[in-house]
Amino acid sequence: MATLPDLAAIRAAHARIRPHVLRTPVLTSSSLDAEIGARLFFKCENFQKIGAFKARGATNAVFSLTDDDAKRGVITHSSGNHGAALAYAAARRGIPAWIVMPDNAAQVKLDNVRRHGGTVHLCRPTVAAREAMCAEVEASTGATLVHPFDDERVIAGQGTAALELLEEIPDLDAIIAPVGGGGLLSGTAIAAKALRPEIEAHGAEPANADDAARSLRSGRVEPVASTTTIADGLRTVLSQRTLSALRTHVTSIGLASEEGIVRAMRMTLERLKIVVEPSGAVPLACLLERTLDLRGRRVGIIISGGNVDLDRLPWQQQDPGTKP
Amino acid sequence: MATLPDLAAIRAAHARIRPHVLRTPVLTSSSLDAEIGARLFFKCENFQKIGAFKARGATNAVFSLTDDDAKRGVITHSSGNHGAALAYAAARRGIPAWIVMPDNAAQVKLDNVRRHGGTVHLCRPTVAAREAMCAEVEASTGATLVHPFDDERVIAGQGTAALELLEEIPDLDAIIAPVGGGGLLSGTAIAAKALRPEIEAHGAEPANADDAARSLRSGRVEPVASTTTIADGLRTVLSQRTLSALRTHVTSIGLASEEGIVRAMRMTLERLKIVVEPSGAVPLACLLERTLDLRGRRVGIIISGGNVDLDRLPWQQQDPGTKP
Numbered sequence: 001m002a003t004l005p006d007l008a009a010i011r012a013a014h015a016r017i018r019p020h021v022l023r024t025p026v027l028t029s030s031s032l033d034a035e036i037g038a039r040l041f042f043k044c045e046n047f048q049k050i051g052a053f054k055a056r057g058a059t060n061a062v063f064s065l066t067d068d069d070a071k072r073g074v075i076t077h078s079s080g081n082h083g084a085a086l087a088y089a090a091a092r093r094g095i096p097a098w099i100v101m102p103d104n105a106a107q108v109k110l111d112n113v114r115r116h117g118g119t120v121h122l123c124r125p126t127v128a129a130r131e132a133m134c135a136e137v138e139a140s141t142g143a144t145l146v147h148p149f150d151d152e153r154v155i156a157g158q159g160t161a162a163l164e165l166l167e168e169i170p171d172l173d174a175i176i177a178p179v180g181g182g183g184l185l186s187g188t189a190i191a192a193k194a195l196r197p198e199i200e201a202h203g204a205e206p207a208n209a210d211d212a213a214r215s216l217r218s219g220r221v222e223p224v225a226s227t228t229t230i231a232d233g234l235r236t237v238l239s240q241r242t243l244s245a246l247r248t249h250v251t252s253i254g255l256a257s258e259e260g261i262v263r264a265m266r267m268t269l270e271r272l273k274i275v276v277e278p279s280g281a282v283p284l285a286c287l288l289e290r291t292l293d294l295r296g297r298r299v300g301i302i303i304s305g306g307n308v309d310l311d312r313l314p315w316q317q318q319d320p321g322t323k324p
Numbered sequence: 325m326a327t328l329p330d331l332a333a334i335r336a337a338h339a340r341i342r343p344h345v346l347r348t349p350v351l352t353s354s355s356l357d358a359e360i361g362a363r364l365f366f367k368c369e370n371f372q373k374i375g376a377f378k379a380r381g382a383t384n385a386v387f388s389l390t391d392d393d394a395k396r397g398v399i400t401h402s403s404g405n406h407g408a409a410l411a412y413a414a415a416r417r418g419i420p421a422w423i424v425m426p427d428n429a430a431q432v433k434l435d436n437v438r439r440h441g442g443t444v445h446l447c448r449p450t451v452a453a454r455e456a457m458c459a460e461v462e463a464s465t466g467a468t469l470v471h472p473f474d475d476e477r478v479i480a481g482q483g484t485a486a487l488e489l490l491e492e493i494p495d496l497d498a499i500i501a502p503v504g505g506g507g508l509l510s511g512t513a514i515a516a517k518a519l520r521p522e523i524e525a526h527g528a529e530p531a532n533a534d535d536a537a538r539s540l541r542s543g544r545v546e547p548v549a550s551t552t553t554i555a556d557g558l559r560t561v562l563s564q565r566t567l568s569a570l571r572t573h574v575t576s577i578g579l580a581s582e583e584g585i586v587r588a589m590r591m592t593l594e595r596l597k598i599v600v601e602p603s604g605a606v607p608l609a610c611l612l613e614r615t616l617d618l619r620g621r622r623v624g625i626i627i628s629g630g631n632v633d634l635d636r637l638p639w640q641q642q643d644p645g646t647k648p
Contacts, residue, residue, distance in 0.1 A: 025349050027371065031439075046597045047351065115355075266634060273370045273630035275597040306597035310590060316635065 002241035005156035007194035010187065013060040013156040014163055020059045020092050021049050024161070026168050029271045036287045037295040041172065043165040046276055046306025050112060053161050053184055053304050054085035054148075060157030061146045062089035070095050072142040077101070077130045079232060080109030081305055082148040087118025098143060100133045106232070108309050149183030150239035159187025165300050166195045173297040176283040178304050179203035179212045179253060180234035182242025188302060189249035202292055203246065203253035204283040206231045206261060213253040215243055230314055231261055233279035233304065254286030261285045262314045268303075278314065280304040326565035329480035331518035334511065337384040337480040338487055344383045344416050345373050348485070350492050353595045360611045361619040365496065367489040370600055370630025374408040374436060377485050377508055377628050378472075382409035384481030385470045386417050394419050396466040401425070401454045403556060404433030405629055406472040411442025422467060424457045430556070432633050473507030474563035483511025489624050490519050497621040500607040502628050503527035503536045503577060504558035506566025512626060513573035526616055527570065527577035528607040530555045530585060537577040539567055554638055555585055557603035557628065578610030585609045586638045592627075602638065604628040 005013070024044045033039055045053035062074060073096035076086050083099035090097035099118045101110065102125035113120055121137060123129040138145060147154065161184075162175060177188040182203075189201035205212050206229035214222040215238050227235040238246070246253075256264070261278050264285035268276040280303045286292040287299070329337070348368045357363055369377035386398060397420035400410050407423035414421035423442045425434065426449035437444055447457040462469060471478065485508075486499060501512040506527075513525035529536050530553035538546040539562050551559040562570070570577075580588070585602050588609035592600045604627045610616040611623070 025351075027349075044597075051597060269599050269634055273368075273375060273599040275593050275599060310593055310637065311640065313634065313637070316640070 002239070002244065003152050004186065004241060004245050005152050005159065005190065007191060009152070009156045010159040010163055010191050013153070014160040016063050017056055017059040017157060017160065020063070020089070021055050022047060023164055024048055026165060027272055027274065032267065032271050038287070039298045041165065041169045041298070041300045042272060043161055043300060043302050044274060045161055046274055046280060046303050050081065050084040050088050050116060051305055051307040052081040052085065053158055053302065054081040055088055056160050057154035057157035057183060058082060058085035058146060059089040059092065061151060061153040062086070062093050062095070064153045065144060069144050072144070073097060074146050075100070075134060075137050075141070075143040076146050076148060077134050078148055079105055080112065081233065081307060083118060084109070084112040084116055086146055087113050087116035091117040096143070098137045098141065100130055100137065102130070106309055108307055112307060149181035149236070150241050155183050155187045155242070155245070157187070158184045159191040161302055162188040162191040162300070163195070165302070166192060169300060170196070171298060172196070172199055172300045174200040174202060174294050175300040176202045176204050176286070176292065177302040178231070178234055178279050178282045179205045180279065181236040182212060182238045182246060184302065184304060185250065186242045186245035190245060193249045200251040201249050203250055204286040204292065205234055205253055205255060206282060207255040207257055209235050210255050211237050212246065213255060216246055216250065216253055219247070230258055231279040231282055233277065234282065252292070254292035256282050256285035256289060256291065260289045264288055266315050274303070275306040275308060276303055277305045277308045280306065326563070326568065327476050328510065328565060328569050329476050329483065329514060331515060333476070333480045334483040334487055334515050337477070338484040340387050341380055341383040341481060341484065344387070344413065345379050346371060347488055348372055350489060351596055351598065355595050356591065362611070363622045365489065365493045365622070365624045366596065367485055367624060367626050368598060369485055370598055370604060370627050374405065374412050374440060375629055375631040376405040376409065377482055377626065378405040378409035379412055380484050381478035381481035381507060382406060382470060383413040383416065385475060385477040386410070386413035388477045389468060393468050396468070397421060398470050399424070399458060399461050399465070399467040400470050400472060401458050402472055403429055404436065405557065405631060407442060408433070408436040408440055410470055411437050411440035415441040420467070422461045422465065424454055424461065426454070430633055432631055436631060473505035473560070474565050479507050479511045479566070479569070481511070482508045483515040485626055486512040486515040486624070487519070489626070490516060493624060494520070495622060496520070496523055496624045498524040498526060498618050499624040500526045500528050500610070500616065501626040502555070502558055502603050502606045503529045504603070505560040506536060506562045506570060508626065508628060509574065510566045510569035514569060517573045524575040525573050527574055528610040528616065529558055529577060529579060530606060531579040531581055533559050534579050535561050536570065537579060540570055540574065540577055543571070554582055555603040555606055557601065558606065576616070578616035580606050580609035580613060580615065584613045588612055590639050598627070599630040599632060600627055601629045601632045604630065
């Protein structure tokens, strides 16, 4: 049975990672509040180390290892932010990190892994190629695999963002996190419901990759039908572990159109004056399109990250690959 | 004799505007610190109401008016942020605002004025056309002119950003603000030197519009030789009043190349994950190019604003009009 962290584990993670990650600010915008008709509190994990919340989970996993395990290093596969996060955490502990990435990953994400000292192994962008490459590196190094989300310590770390948000704004009616593999949403929902049982926890995902919403309905892990979404961090499917957390704690999952995601991303740059990646704009897109209708409520939103390719912002191009 | 505010006036401004403007956060970045070799503290006025520090000065001016003067409204000329700021402040007080703008102003700046309820009068982009239009509106309405920088109340308001920064980070060795007309730099330098006499106050301006540096050397208000800089907020010349403040309080003015400004702007988006307008990136550009060499020091930087045209970021185009 796959285990999940509880509030005590999330609090322990918070104490463990505090010297290594940032306590990110919470921003508000009266013009966005007026647009949505709700009071919004944005927890800015785009300001986090490596530019995304993933630093929290990876750091908790790396600093939970025994010295014996740690010295053989860590390995993961990741389209980007988790790879950079694991490289960052490993560097903080002084151990090696190997990151298996698809050879079509964005340049900014490759650079981010390498800048933090990770060793990148490129593979073809298929599950089989990725698993073969991981197995090969694991066998030759004895490194510990740190899964991007199907890991109790990673989920506990991701939950620390919601912990901080609720410490600062205790009287939220609802909290929203984007959902890909479900690590962030699981940690967020577990922390929020434990601290404030009356809060609603919602997920937000692209309509083009609505596997989490379908999984919540069917009760089993559903595959992604297509991966043609600009929100590249959310193309992943749930695991049994994260599905179980979502079934227990999550009220609903909103779906956002591709146009809505781009519009929400642009509004975030224009109104909040912060750089957000497409995945991080999905909760606001769901509020704009009312697939999450939280008008009149006090709503916390986890802005998951800010690693974007500034040479090509999505409203500046027509890329047929990202259209429905 | 043109008068300048003292610390007491800046403190009074702070109390007056507090209900109407934001206390903006101070952000840091270990990767930018490493790049520059100094410890940098960014006071994020891009998060301020209307997206720029100008909300502070305009609000102080508007709320300093007598009820009799206030009811006839306010007027100003501005290429953008000050106009939006005056419209915002007037709306907070419930009085009309007329904003005279050049007909080549960026769309984002026109929208910003109108969104805050200001009435825009477009004129040709010459000093004569602007003054004629201002005089006409003043005569027909009895509105009070609020100059963008040559005004004691405006300078006092702009100084409140430095006041807050030094409250939060008291042990700065230096503070840098961009300089156009000199309102922000005057207020910043007066506040900083009064609170901490050993601090150095520095200005930062484009090498292509180096009139403030030349004025500080010659002791009189020098004209701008050319206005071909991307930092459109800094094309203005000093007034006798702001020159006098700079001569008393400012140690030096760094000059930034156009390439340096674009590079610093991009680094700010990439590393700090915040949206900054070109003028707001000029201090970092001076540090990058070492026309301000503050290595090993603790340096406060006023990020002046974040109103940019997101359809055309400067590294995405070759615009011959902005090249040296």
